[in-house]
Amino acid sequence: MVSRVIPVDPFDLVIFGATGDLARRKILPGLYRRFCDGQMPPEARIIGAARTEQDSAAWVEQVAEAIETFLPAEKRDPAGLKAFCERLRYVPIDATGTAGWDALRAEMREGMVQAFYFSVAPSLFGALAERLHNLNIARHDARIVVEKPFGRDLASARELNATLAAHFREQQIYRIDHYLGKETVQNLMAVRFGNTLFEPLWNAQYVDHVQITVAEEVGVGGRGAYYDKSGAMRDMVQNHLMQLLCLTAMEPPAHFEPNAVRDEKLKVIRALDPVAPEHIVRGQYKAGQHPSYLQDVENEDSLTESFIAMKLHIANWRWNGTPFYLRTGKRLKSRKSEIVVHFKKTPHSIFDADAGSRSNVLSIRLQPDEGIDLRVTIKEPGPGGMRLIDVPLDMSFADALGPEATDVPDAYERLIMDVIRGNQTLFMRGDEVEAAWGWTDPIIEAWTRRADQPVPYAPGSTGPEEAAILMHRDDRRWREI
Incomplete structure (x- = not known):
């Protein structure tokens, strides 16, 4: 069967919670697979953001270890892994404070699709959305990805939606359900x-x-x-x-x-x-x-x-x-x-x-x-x-x-690429x-x-x-x- 993979536009993808379990198990191995399949353009860059104080080299080692742990050998390629890791950056950041946000702003480039993946607890969604908006890091066409749970009842879901809507339009919000x-x-x-x-x-x-x-x-x-x-x-x-x-x-x-x-x-x-x-x-x-x-x-x-x-x-x-x-x-x-x-x-x-x-x-x-x-x-x-x-x-x-x-x-691979394309069909x-x-x-x-x-x-x-x-x-x- 001939591959029909179509590359997406160049992008900057920021993963908040980049050292967490979901990032290690699903998000980063999935992005690596998309890179190896030719869907990620050479200009694309992935920026990890988390509270852990470390440099990019240390995070790259963690990413390589996660890929080797959670992908079988037949789906890995040493040369491909090296090339993928060259596209990675890391910024230590305080989600509820001020540390790291200037460094993150400096990493963002003009002319790229902007996406921010909130791979963190829902209690941090509001703080992240507020800082991205108020500190002028996210452009008017930036996309944010939020993981479930989307509240635990109707009242909390409404509150969460209102919090996100205070800083981003509905067309910018991607509520991900991997199913x-x-x-x-x-x-x-x-x-x-x-x-x-x-x-x-x-x-x-x-x-x-x-x-x-x-x-x-x-x-x-x-x-x-x-x-x-x-x-x-x-x-x-x-x-x-x-x-x-x-x-x-x-x-x-x-x-x-x-x-x-x-x-x-x-x-x-x-x-x-x-x-x-x-x-x-x-x-x-x-x-x-x-x-x-x-x-x-x-x-x-x-x-x-x-x-x-x-x-x-x-x-x-x-x-x-x-x-x-x-x-x-x-x-x-x-x-x-x-x-x-x-x-x-x-x-x-x-x-x-x-x-x-x-x-x-x-x-x-x-x-x-x-x-x-x-x-x-x-x-x-x-x-x-x-x-x-x-x-x-x-x-x-x-x-x-x-x-x-x-x-x-994998479901996460497909959905993340849909975020970059700006296609919300498979999001809630x-x-x-x-x-x-x-x-x-x-x-x-x-x-x-x-x-x-x-x-x-x-x-x-x-x-x-x-x-x-x-x-x-x-x-x-x-x-x-």
Whole structure:
């Protein structure tokens, strides 16, 4: 497969929090990959900024170590790494004080795209935005990238949006959700809106239900202090799963451009019905080969959920009566993220009673092996009558497009390059964030008011039995994790 990488314009990218875990694991290895793939122009420069007092040479050593640690050997090249590191600078900076800002201003060049990545705690977003604006470091067309969480409720999300808006216009703010950078998430839009085969059937008349699953094998690990204040609802449903739901359910935008896409996503969130308590299952993993959730977060009285399953309805013409089932959790049987569209059964079977009435299933796999498959019914080969079986029409990227297709950019790689291009299509808009919290807050407030206890579930399982019962009541089944 021929590479179609198009270089971006020359840029200065400042990474605040440049010595932190996210920068080391994702941002810097991703930028290195874009450099090696020819997408980063020779004039591009990356400026690390953090409170650690060190010079550029020391930071360059840390960057090289991070790339060697978090990228496999076959994706590294000594000559490429040396050339990449020549584009790195470092400025010690006090995010809430005055130290380092003059030095940062001196590093910025005219005629370059300006981008500032806030890879720091949200409590520092306001201080960084204020200094970049008031000290005339950021130009009128500069871009800022902010990481989730975008608040922890509607009030804090509004406050954060107002803080950023005091110094930057909405067109300059890129709220990054790495799930939207995944290849298959974008392929979902291509499948829906690029094929006459699917879009006419993408509605309540033909779709029985939709399942969206993000399952993890790991526990909360070293994130216990943060996670226990958030839980699966705030950490996963309000952002990642909500975005997948919106892309699955939204109306076709007039054009594939940022505001048109985000307008349609916003309509989905605003059309979500409130969720009845009986349509929500919350769980906490028990101890097994690893510590329990309560041990991981060091809080024996915690009522925070590590698992959630819920049944949603969207109150519009397209989806009236079609349920959407969302499920996410930690310490589950396997790592899997997928969107599964179950079409309705054939209205009448012309075959014998044993053949039954069957349905087609479209599965969009996000991880671990990105791809799409469609299950269709065929006759089982051989003599003996009309025996029907379901088989997948499977399109894994490697099989369909060659081995190079599996070496697609990581989500962070793609999204950072979109920032440089000025393309906000795969980033969340401020009103989207607020609408999502507006729907989520009443659910969380009801749990708190009732002091709901999460249901214990065994690690390595598919979650609480109550989640299976949620589906069984509707005569449906979860897809196997």
